[in-house]
Amino acid sequence: MATYLEQSLAKLKEFEGCVPWMYRDTVGKITVGVGLMLPDAEAAQALPFTLGTSPATPEEIAAEYTRVDTLPLGRAPAFYKSPTALQLTQQTIDAKLTSVLEGFEADLRTQLPHYDTFPDTVKMAxxxxIYNLGPAGLFKGFPHLIAAVDAGAWAEAAECCMRRGPSAARNAWTREQFLDAVVTTIKAETETWLKRIWGRIRQTLNVLFGRRP
Structure with a gap:
């Protein structure tokens, strides 16, 4: 079964799209992979773009960045792909996304000391x-959500996670992850309660029938 990090990676590809060549997003920023913004040509040159089956040179990457930057913004990603467009391999995209998610997890652990004890669905939400909003956007923009998560109040967190910008489907999915944690927590607490009751029953039976605990 896939880990929560692997599931998060797959969902981000679904929500953000996964484009191996450079394109301009709706506000004109040059982007690649799974919503990875490239602020300048130097940022693009730090990635292992390829031209066909060969590694692209820094000069080729800079030239491709300039080419894309001169095109109109807000078109579909396919608009920016030329016959000689440089691309990233899927392995590179996944590795970069995983690295970014691990960095964001470090931010979450700093702000939420009990992060590692949270249900996987809460971590995914x-x-x-945080990938969509950035650390500042999440921690400063959603104080009630962070307080609810810190308290383990998953139902309350589900009511505080709505964002402006993402699709209704994406917001609904995030909400469902928090609500799923409510069910998971109830199940865990019920199992613990039943184990304690059964333990007491066994102790009582042992006393009644003279058995050793």
Whole structure:
């Protein structure tokens, strides 16, 4: 079964799209992979773009960045792909996304000391939100959500996670992850309660029938 990090990676590809060549997003920023913004040509040159089966040179990467930057913004990603467009391999995209998610997890652990004890669905919801909003956007923009998560109040967190910008489907999915944690927590607490009751029953039976505990 896939780990929560692997599931998060797959959902981000679904929500953000996964484009191996450079393109301009709706506000004109040059982007690649799974919503990875490239602020300048130097940022693009730090990635292992390829031209066909060969590694692209720094000069080729800079030239491709300039080419894309001169095109109109807000078109579909396919508009920016030329016959000689440089691309990233899927392995590179996944590795970069995983690295970014691990960095965001470090931010989450700093702000939420009990992060590692949270249900996997809560971690997935938080990773989706922090990837979309950035650390400042999440921690400063959603104080009630962070307080609810810190208290383990998953139902309350589900009511505080709505964002402006992402699709209704993406917001609904994030909300469902928090609500799923409510069910998971109830199940865990019920199992613990039943084990304690059964333990007491066994102790009582042992006393009644003279058995050793």
């Amino acid at each position: 938080l990773l989706d939100m």
